[in-house]
Amino acid sequence: MARAKKDESAQEPEVVTQPETGSPSADPSSAAPEAGKTQWNSRIGGGWGDFEAGVRLNEDHQNRRMTIKFDEKPSEEVRKLMKEEYDYRFDGENQLWYKRINLPTARQSREEAEELAFQVANMIRQEKGLELKQSFSIGM
Numbered sequence: 001m002a003r004a005k006k007d008e009s010a011q012e013p014e015v016v017t018q019p020e021t022g023s024p025s026a027d028p029s030s031a032a033p034e035a036g037k038t039q040w041n042s043r044i045g046g047g048w049g050d051f052e053a054g055v056r057l058n059e060d061h062q063n064r065r066m067t068i069k070f071d072e073k074p075s076e077e078v079r080k081l082m083k084e085e086y087d088y089r090f091d092g093e094n095q096l097w098y099k100r101i102n103l104p105t106a107r108q109s110r111e112e113a114e115e116l117a118f119q120v121a122n123m124i125r126q127e128k129g130l131e132l133k134q135s136f137s138i139g140m
Contacts, residue, residue: 047059048114048117050117050118050121050125050133052125052128052130053121053122053124053125053128053130054070054071054072054124055068055069055070055071055117055120055121055124056068056069056070057113057114057117059101059110059113060098063098064100064101064103065098065099065100066098066099066101066109066110066112066113067091067094067096067097067098068082068088068096068097068098068116068117068120069095069096069097070096070097070124074120074124075123075124075127077123078120078123078124081116081119081120081123082097082116082120086099086112086116087099088116099113118133118135121133
């Protein structure tokens with residue numbers, strides 16, 4: 001029993017250090033994301049955005065999914081369309097809507113996402129009283 005006590009006391013105490021004032025790690029805005037949080041912007045690929053409507057479509061290569069991100073919470077009508085007709089789900093951690101890309105039909109998944117994003121962008125444009133778009137292009 002004496003040996004067990006000796007082993008416990010041999011453990012080194014945990015040292016916690018604070019960043020120095022003025023160092024880059026002292027700036028809270030440059031802090032690493034919380035554990036479990038993902039870096040949405042670091043893993044996305046090509047897409048398009050309708051910045052007047054506040055809609056951005058991107059492909060999340062790392063997670064193999066198409067994502068639609070809104071500047072503001074979309075209306076109930078937009079959310080219903082995305083959930084019920086296109087089977088998109090909301091990712092609360094990253095604040096975006098997504099649908100997994102089916103690898104055998106990846107091109108079709110991308111085209112469907114483009115169609116949906118364009119449709120909801122026009123729905124939001126109509127809600128905001130903006131001119132509807134007839135087509136979209138990359139970098140719109």
